[in-house]
Amino acid sequence: MKRTWRNILFVCLALAGIALLLWIVFHNYSPRYNQPLEGKGPKPPAQPSDDPAARGMWPDQPEQDDSALVMVAISGGGTRAAAVGWQALETMRAIKYRFIKTDGKIVESNLADQIDLVAGISGGAFIATAWCLGNDEMARFRKRFVERDIQWALARDLLTGKGIIAAFSTPYARINVAAELYDREVFDGRTFAVLPARPVLRLHATNLALGQRFTFTRETFASLSSDLNDYPLGYACAASSAFPILLDPLTLRNYPPSLNLADDLTYVSDKQNAREDLNKALHVKTRDYYNDKSNQYIHLADGGLVDNQGLQSVLDEFETNGLINKRINYMVSPLRRLIIVNINAGVAPPNNSGRSAAPPGLPSVVESTMVTSMDVLSARRWMDIKTRCQQLFSAKIDVGGTARSYAELQEPYRIEVNFRNIADAETRRKAMELPTSFKLTSEQLEFIDKIVPELLKEDPEMVHLRAELEK
């Protein structure tokens, strides 16, 4: 008996010794961080008169429909969101139409090829990224992410190799294991440098210190004195999908030097308006935080914590100097069709907590506070977009054809893919019970592939748009 206890004590001491040794070796093991702008220096501000993309135009793309501005937001929801986004984009690709360019050339195109901006959150961030990598990427992405058991691959990596390092290192966390997996096995190590100018990609995470959106743009990285070009796409997707508790936040470096914000007219203007305008106040707060270089690290979690559908990205473009705003004001080719597509893979499994006197357990509370309440906020943003579209079209009604910028504008199209819109109750119930995970069965994928094209094509505003496109 005494010998057995001695053996147990020996094993415990040996394990503690191994753990101590691993901690000594790995506790300072660093992940791959974003790189400083060292040697490259901050870019000078773009010359206002020679930047067509800043006017919402990409004249170097001859097959672009100059009269349309198409913006797509893809929600979070793990593999379900990626699968819904994938099928919705493929359905848009199947909607063919032709347009006549200003030089009289007839171009055969489709709705998906005319997408100007894609915003993605969490699971939606992966498919948004894949879409921006080009047509060839979609089939590859389907095999590598949508049809794959990513959860198993993640569990494998967390229990071996780098996962063991993550258990003992302070800076290298579990999210870094996930980021390396996505970087290596989903996006082939590609960085933001390979993305085209159009479509514009907006990947969102949440800055935990501010409770604010963090968007992976060159402007945001410039605020960190860092270069977005070197940053891996897989890492940005990992940050966007770092759901709290399940995965740690992903960390970025905030490098000196501070910028002279007094030279930035947008910042100065926002500061003047901050008292009356909450959005401007938040912009100022964010810029000030990044410019305070004692904040050496930026910790990012799932983008869904502040906007689970990416709709704030679309709302931003209605602001002064936003893409929609500039496009309306660009008179060489007046805007005719503003098309906003909200691909919402949100689900609402039945909540039966009201049937019992017992308070809801932790999973139910997490669901209610982090997911359900956020869905309500996202729905409000979708309503805000509707209001903005109405304001835009009201201006058109007011000025009629007298202002060239509004002369051809049609009523903006707000198209939604949302399981809530499924007419058949049994099909809707089945959709609402799809899991939020990084793994779907082939039956679940087949189900998504069947319902998403119907939802998209049957949306009343899509019906209207298709009728217009066929004219």
Place this chain on the structure above:
Amino acid sequence: MEFIVVRVKNQPGVQAGVLINGQRNGTTGALITLGDPGWVFISVDLPNCRQQSVNVTNTTATHPMEIEIDCG
């Protein structure tokens, strides 16, 4: 949404790009749509034009704020 029309002082017919907060956005003499009301810096993309800080509010597409920029 707010609306402005920007002209060059003493040269109302001049066509040039308008700079809103330093970014090109619209053309002189044409209706320009802005976002929410508030202060913006407005100038014209021509040499020697002076930037103005303007509080744009309570405008409509049919009653935009008229702004003259001094480029003398």
